[in-house]
Amino acid sequence: MTFSPLLRVMRIIPALPRSLVGRVFTVFSLTLLLSMGTGLGLFYRYQFLQHIEETQDTALTLVEVATQTIEDSVVIGDYDTVKRTLGKMLFQSPFKRAEFIDVGGGTIRVDAPRVTRALAPRWLTARIAAKLYDVNRIANVGGKDYGVVRLQFDEEKLAAQVWSLVLETAGVAFVVFVASLVLMRTLVRRWLDNLGRLRSFEHDVAAGRVTAEAALLADAPTEIQEAIRAVNRSAASLRDQFGQRIDSLMNSLMQHKSAMDQAAIVCEADAAGAITGVNDLFVTSSGFTRPDVVGQRLADVGRPAGARLPWQPSDRVWNGEVVIAGRHGRRHWYRTIVPMFAAPGTVERYICIDIDITERKEFERTIVENAQRQTLIAELGRKALAANGLDDLFADAADAAARGLGAACAALFETGPDGMRVRAGAGRLAQSTGLQLAGPHGDAHVAAHGTDAALRPWFAPLAALHGIDTGIDTAIVCGERTFGLLGVYAARPRRFGADDANFLHGVANIVATAVERQEARNRLTYLAQYDPLTSLPNRRRLAHSLEDAIAAAARAQGRAAVMFIDLDRFKNVNDMLGHGIGDQLLVQAAKRLSACARADDVVARLGGDEFALVLPALDDDGIAAGIGARVIEALAQPFYLAGQQLFVSASVGIATYPENGRDAETLLKNADTAMYGAKNGGRNNYQFYVAEMHENATQRLQTETQLRQALERGEFLLHYQPKLDLATGTISGFEALLRWNHPQRGLVPPLEFIAILEDTGLILPVGEWVIGEVCRQLKAWQAQGMAVRPVAINLSARQLQQADLAGAVERIVARAGVDPALLEFELTESMLMANPEAAVEILARIKALGMRLSVDDFGTGYSSLAYLKRFPLDALKIDRTFVRDLPDDPDDAAITKAVIRLAHSLSLKVVAEGVENVDQLRELEQYGCDQIQGYYVSRPVPAQACEALLAGTAMA
Numbered sequence: 001m002t003f004s005p006l007l008r009v010m011r012i013i014p015a016l017p018r019s020l021v022g023r024v025f026t027v028f029s030l031t032l033l034l035s036m037g038t039g040l041g042l043f044y045r046y047q048f049l050q051h052i053e054e055t056q057d058t059a060l061t062l063v064e065v066a067t068q069t070i071e072d073s074v075v076i077g078d079y080d081t082v083k084r085t086l087g088k089m090l091f092q093s094p095f096k097r098a099e100f101i102d103v104g105g106g107t108i109r110v111d112a113p114r115v116t117r118a119l120a121p122r123w124l125t126a127r128i129a130a131k132l133y134d135v136n137r138i139a140n141v142g143g144k145d146y147g148v149v150r151l152q153f154d155e156e157k158l159a160a161q162v163w164s165l166v167l168e169t170a171g172v173a174f175v176v177f178v179a180s181l182v183l184m185r186t187l188v189r190r191w192l193d194n195l196g197r198l199r200s201f202e203h204d205v206a207a208g209r210v211t212a213e214a215a216l217l218a219d220a221p222t223e224i225q226e227a228i229r230a231v232n233r234s235a236a237s238l239r240d241q242f243g244q245r246i247d248s249l250m251n252s253l254m255q256h257k258s259a260m261d262q263a264a265i266v267c268e269a270d271a272a273g274a275i276t277g278v279n280d281l282f283v284t285s286s287g288f289t290r291p292d293v294v295g296q297r298l299a300d301v302g303r304p305a306g307a308r309l310p311w312q313p314s315d316r317v318w319n320g321e322v323v324i325a326g327r328h329g330r331r332h333w334y335r336t337i338v339p340m341f342a343a344p345g346t347v348e349r350y351i352c353i354d355i356d357i358t359e360r361k362e363f364e365r366t367i368v369e370n371a372q373r374q375t376l377i378a379e380l381g382r383k384a385l386a387a388n389g390l391d392d393l394f395a396d397a398a399d400a401a402a403r404g405l406g407a408a409c410a411a412l413f414e415t416g417p418d419g420m421r422v423r424a425g426a427g428r429l430a431q432s433t434g435l436q437l438a439g440p441h442g443d444a445h446v447a448a449h450g451t452d453a454a455l456r457p458w459f460a461p462l463a464a465l466h467g468i469d470t471g472i473d474t475a476i477v478c479g480e481r482t483f484g485l486l487g488v489y490a491a492r493p494r495r496f497g498a499d500d501a502n503f504l505h506g507v508a509n510i511v512a513t514a515v516e517r518q519e520a521r522n523r524l525t526y527l528a529q530y531d532p533l534t535s536l537p538n539r540r541r542l543a544h545s546l547e548d549a550i551a552a553a554a555r556a557q558g559r560a561a562v563m564f565i566d567l568d569r570f571k572n573v574n575d576m577l578g579h580g581i582g583d584q585l586l587v588q589a590a591k592r593l594s595a596c597a598r599a600d601d602v603v604a605r606l607g608g609d610e611f612a613l614v615l616p617a618l619d620d621d622g623i624a625a626g627i628g629a630r631v632i633e634a635l636a637q638p639f640y641l642a643g644q645q646l647f648v649s650a651s652v653g654i655a656t657y658p659e660n661g662r663d664a665e666t667l668l669k670n671a672d673t674a675m676y677g678a679k680n681g682g683r684n685n686y687q688f689y690v691a692e693m694h695e696n697a698t699q700r701l702q703t704e705t706q707l708r709q710a711l712e713r714g715e716f717l718l719h720y721q722p723k724l725d726l727a728t729g730t731i732s733g734f735e736a737l738l739r740w741n742h743p744q745r746g747l748v749p750p751l752e753f754i755a756i757l758e759d760t761g762l763i764l765p766v767g768e769w770v771i772g773e774v775c776r777q778l779k780a781w782q783a784q785g786m787a788v789r790p791v792a793i794n795l796s797a798r799q800l801q802q803a804d805l806a807g808a809v810e811r812i813v814a815r816a817g818v819d820p821a822l823l824e825f826e827l828t829e830s831m832l833m834a835n836p837e838a839a840v841e842i843l844a845r846i847k848a849l850g851m852r853l854s855v856d857d858f859g860t861g862y863s864s865l866a867y868l869k870r871f872p873l874d875a876l877k878i879d880r881t882f883v884r885d886l887p888d889d890p891d892d893a894a895i896t897k898a899v900i901r902l903a904h905s906l907s908l909k910v911v912a913e914g915v916e917n918v919d920q921l922r923e924l925e926q927y928g929c930d931q932i933q934g935y936y937v938s939r940p941v942p943a944q945a946c947e948a949l950l951a952g953t954a955m956a
């Protein structure tokens, strides 16, 4: 409540004018008005009261003075004087009536003349009337009252006077008020005009005159001066700050622009879309010069091939991929066109930012292309796996190659002796399949080609015919050889890249694999029927040929024959000279066999050293016998292999249809049996099958089976044949000779089973048993106190090839605890010379163990003197075939003497084998032979007999 007036005033404030001048003016006016009103009011009140008081006082004085005159007059009754006096009292007085009322009630009344005057407000008149009271004075003379003098105020006159004063002062006050307002308004406006200059400062700033300062009048009020200075200071400070910010922004902008210029391809276009400028990257990336593009429509520079850029000047940002066919070729750009607005809705220009995405597009294209190519390769691979022949696959490969490289055509060429043959074509070359092109001839020419895009000279005619401009090709390499070429060709100039070449290689590899597989399949088919070494039909094909021959003979009621041919001692060749030489021998033998056959005969290799010859339409056995003889003859001729002369013979068995069998299997089995008959008959001969042979063959099989059990059953034993030292006449040693104590057959000589042991490989465990048994016997003899002599052990070719023979010997001897010097090993010269380097090494190891070594059957094979020197030998054993006819045969004598000399010259002892009589002994003694061995000294005897032999060694 207390503040309600104040609140009311506050409420007025929003109603004040909005301008400062208006407000100041209003407030000042109101204040002045209030002040003047208050002042005037107080003034009026004072004047009013003072005027009333003065009027009252004046009236009292006047009545006093006049009353005296009246008293004097009344006393004398001079009422005229009284009246005049009363009239005088009204002259220029504030009274309107003067009266003298005598004690009798008579009244002398005088009224002031009525004057027309301005009327005062009634309230003023009433108020004055309320304040003034009539003046009454008793006229008393000498103590006697004569009457009362009464003056009656003229309140209207007094009100008019006061009102006149009010009006005058109010008029003056109004003039002062107005003048004050005018003055005040002028001054305020002048002072505030300084603030008005802030607007022009604002305009200056808005107009970009950032250095402008707000102007100031000299007489501007201090506050305004301060305010404007503050504004100028703020502006300067802001200018500084903004300047720095702007510098920094400009810097940043410049850096961004520079970065953008380096990273992005930028061009500007006007509002109509015409290019107004491009950055350096635009030029370098597109290859266009600025004059090329400035002025061009943005929509025309960079567009999808053959299409217009789908952009028109617009107030929207546009994004999209474009293709620039610039001077650097086609480039892919990702384009963003940003409109720049001069005013809302008004595009001033366009900024076009391009990012070169050519590499990404290339990468994407490559990925898609590679995926498509992988699909093509996978599809071709599947077809290749499922393909039965090559022609369809070649066509598919050419098609895949052309499609994969997106080329006009492709062709697959096979290189041959006559040049290049189009095996398959795709596209324009589809019709060229089967065409023969001259050159290149042979693999080397094809392989020399790379994958460059140049067209081969031999391809030129085809290229000209089909309008081919360029191409890429790759060799189809199957293992070691080049099958041909796969080429892809384009009608227009084109660069084929590494990816293209890789894809083409992939296709070519599938083709090569398919060719290899097909060839392998062919080979398998071939191998199923032919022997790869000799190219002869194999056992299976022979069976068919034989069946055909039997069927033909049956139809013709004729005869047919099959010949089973086995090379004698081929195993030795193989074992001693190695499989390479063995193979060469087989190839030569096959050729010789083929040469022996008639036109319709079929020569086949059954395996190993076994061959067969089918003789269809056999008129009589004589023909078969003749062919058999030719075969024997042909194979008995020396073979020249690896600079050596080799001799093998053949054992041939012949079985005839229908006598020896009515089916192929039986016939072949019986021919095989006949062949064994020939072998048993001394080899190097042919034999027709006879029923008894079957029993022999069965016997051999049985022997083989029994031999496999003989070792376990302890059926082997050793006999010992002594060697006699001719110089001392004492036994210098023994040779251990294997015997088989067969449960039914008794002692079986080695010639009947050694070959089977070798054929079956049983010689290895049996050979080790022999060494162990000799050791055991030596220990037994030593245990008996016998003066033991060295014992020679025969080694077979298979044993010499045994891995770590020396190690096995060392282990056995060490286990037995025998002095190695008591052991000697005999090896034939053909065994040693089969692989002399290996032999040198093995012999050296055995020799290093402390054992003796000798060459058995010397003279029956051949020896290289150089190797003889290198072998760590102790003795040579002259084969008994040279001893047998001594001393009568001069050749044998010469050979024997030569061998003895040779041995001695190599510091070797000489042992003559097969000495059966004293003449031979004497002769050999004369030749200087060191030792002899033979029945003349002793047959091979059981171990128990050796002691007796030692006891009686003295020879006659």
Ligand SMILES: Nc1nc2c(ncn2[C@@H]2O[C@H](COP(=O)(O)O[C@H]3[C@@H](O)[C@H](n4cnc5c(=O)[nH]c(N)nc54)O[C@@H]3COP(=O)(O)O)[C@@H](O)[C@H]2O)c(=O)[nH]1
Residues within 6 Å of the ligand: 721, 735, 736, 737, 738, 739, 749, 750, 751, 754, 770, 794, 795, 796, 856, 857, 880, 913, 914, 915, 916, 933, 934, 935, 936, 940
């Ligand atoms: N790998 C092995 N081969 C062995 C082993 N034991 C023997 N053999 C080889 O068997 C072949 C035949 O031996 P064998 O029937 O015992 O005949 C030997 C002698 O009995 C025989 N000989 C000895 N003196 C005479 C004689 O005066 N006249 C004559 N007609 N024959 C005689 O010679 C055979 C020993 O000859 P060689 O070995 O060349 O010294 C034979 O080739 C043995 O090598 C064995 O354990 N392993």
